[in-house]
Amino acid sequence: MSQSAVLLLNLGSPESTSVPDVKRYLREFLGDERVIDKPAAGFLRRLLVNGIIIPFRAKKSAHAYESVWTPEGSPLVVTSRHTQTKLQARTPLPVELAMNYGNPSIPDALHRLVRQGVDRLLLFPQYPHYAMSSWETVVVKVQREAAKIAPDLKIECVQPYFADADYISALVTSARPYLAQPHDHLLFSYHGIPVRHLTKGDSSHAHCQVVPDCCTTCSPAHATCYKAQVTRTTHEFVRAAGLDPAKWSISFQSRIAGEPWIAPYTDHLFEELPKAGKKRLLVITPAFVTDCLETLEEIRVEGAEQYKEAGGQEFTHIPCLNDQPVWIDFLEQRVRAWQQTGALAFSAGDLVKTR
Structure with a gap:
C-alpha cells in the first residue's frame, strides 16, 4: 500500500556557537548558488565566501548566536522540533523535519522516510513567500537528494501561502x-x-x-x-x-x-x-x-x-508563529486537505529547469 508522509523544511543553524561550527554553517549557507548567485563561476563564489565574507563575519555571527542560544540549542531548530512533535500528534502520517543547512539534514530525513516505506511525500517549506534564496533552494535540494536516495519517491509541495x-x-x-x-x-x-x-x-x-x-x-x-x-x-x-x-x-x-x-x-x-x-x-x-x-x-x-x-x-x-496552536492548526488543515484531494501539490521539478 502507498505510504504518505510530511517533511517540514526550514533554514538551519550552526551545531553550536563555536567559531568553527559557525564557519562550517556559513560556508554551506553562503556557498549555495541560489543565495549568493554572483559571481557565476563556482571557484570565484568559493573565493568570495571563504576568502572574504566568512573571515570577517564568523566571529561576529558566533557572538550573535551566543546571545540567543538556548540550553537546548538553536532556537530555530528547537522550536521547529516542537512544531514537528505537535503536528505529529495531529496526523497519522509520519512527520519529519529537515534543515536546508546543517542538521537535521535533508538526506538523513529522506533515509528515515524511505525506511518507513514512504513513497509519496509532501514538502512543507516553512516560508510563506517565494524567494530563490529560501523557498526555491530548499525545494530543489530535496528533489536533488531524493533523486539519489529514492528516485521513485513522488514529491509534492505546498505552494507559497503568503495571501491565503x-x-x-x-x-x-x-x-x-x-x-x-x-x-x-x-x-x-x-x-x-x-x-x-x-x-x-x-x-x-x-x-x-x-x-x-x-x-x-x-x-x-x-x-x-x-x-x-x-x-x-x-x-x-x-x-x-x-x-x-x-x-x-x-x-x-x-x-x-x-x-x-x-x-x-x-x-x-x-x-x-x-x-x-x-x-x-x-x-x-x-x-x-x-x-x-x-x-x-x-x-x-x-x-x-x-x-x-x-x-x-x-x-x-x-513573536513569530513558532509552535503556537494557530500555526499547528494551519499545518494540520493543509496536510489533511492534501491527504483528501492532493490539490496542494506543486512540482519541484519545474524549478530545476529555471536556474
Whole structure:
C-alpha cells in the first residue's frame, strides 16, 4: 500500500556557537548558488565566501548566536522540533523535519522516510513567500537528494501561502494581543534580498522594476516575486486586522553591502520613526515562521537598542508563529486537505529547469 508522509523544511543553524561550527554553517549557507548567485563561476563564489565574507563575519555571527542560544540549542531548530512533535500528534502520517543547512539534514530525513516505506511525500517549506534564496533552494535540494536516495519517491509541495486566508488568519490571531496594546506604529519587517533577484525571477523581463507600482499591478510575475508577495501579505493583514492606514509601513532587513537590496531598510526606519513622533513601536516579521537569529538578535536586541537610541520609548517585537496552536492548526488543515484531494501539490521539478 502507498505510504504518505510530511517533511517540514526550514533554514538551519550552526551545531553550536563555536567559531568553527559557525564557519562550517556559513560556508554551506553562503556557498549555495541560489543565495549568493554572483559571481557565476563556482571557484570565484568559493573565493568570495571563504576568502572574504566568512573571515570577517564568523566571529561576529558566533557572538550573535551566543546571545540567543538556548540550553537546548538553536532556537530555530528547537522550536521547529516542537512544531514537528505537535503536528505529529495531529496526523497519522509520519512527520519529519529537515534543515536546508546543517542538521537535521535533508538526506538523513529522506533515509528515515524511505525506511518507513514512504513513497509519496509532501514538502512543507516553512516560508510563506517565494524567494530563490529560501523557498526555491530548499525545494530543489530535496528533489536533488531524493533523486539519489529514492528516485521513485513522488514529491509534492505546498505552494507559497503568503495571501491565503488561513495563513493571514493565523498571523492576525497571533498578533492581536500585541495590536491591542497602545502603540504609535506597526512596522512589517521582512528579510531582504538583492533587487537583482527580483528582476531575475521575472521571466517576462517586462514587469518587475519596469511597470509603475509593479508589486500591486497584477502580473504572472508575482508567482515568483518576493516583494510582490510580502506586499500582498501586508495588505491582507492590514485589511483583516482593520489597521489604521497611517499607522503601519513595510521595511526590509538583513542586507549585505555591495549591491542594491530592496528598500526601505529596517535599520534606517528604526532611526527615522522616533523623529516622526512614533515613540511606541510594534515590529512584526511575517517572512519568518519561526523565531531565529534574524528576529531574536537582529530585531529584538539590536533593533530595540537602535530605536531607543534614536529617541524611541517602547519597542515590542511580535513573536513569530513558532509552535503556537494557530500555526499547528494551519499545518494540520493543509496536510489533511492534501491527504483528501492532493490539490496542494506543486512540482519541484519545474524549478530545476529555471536556474
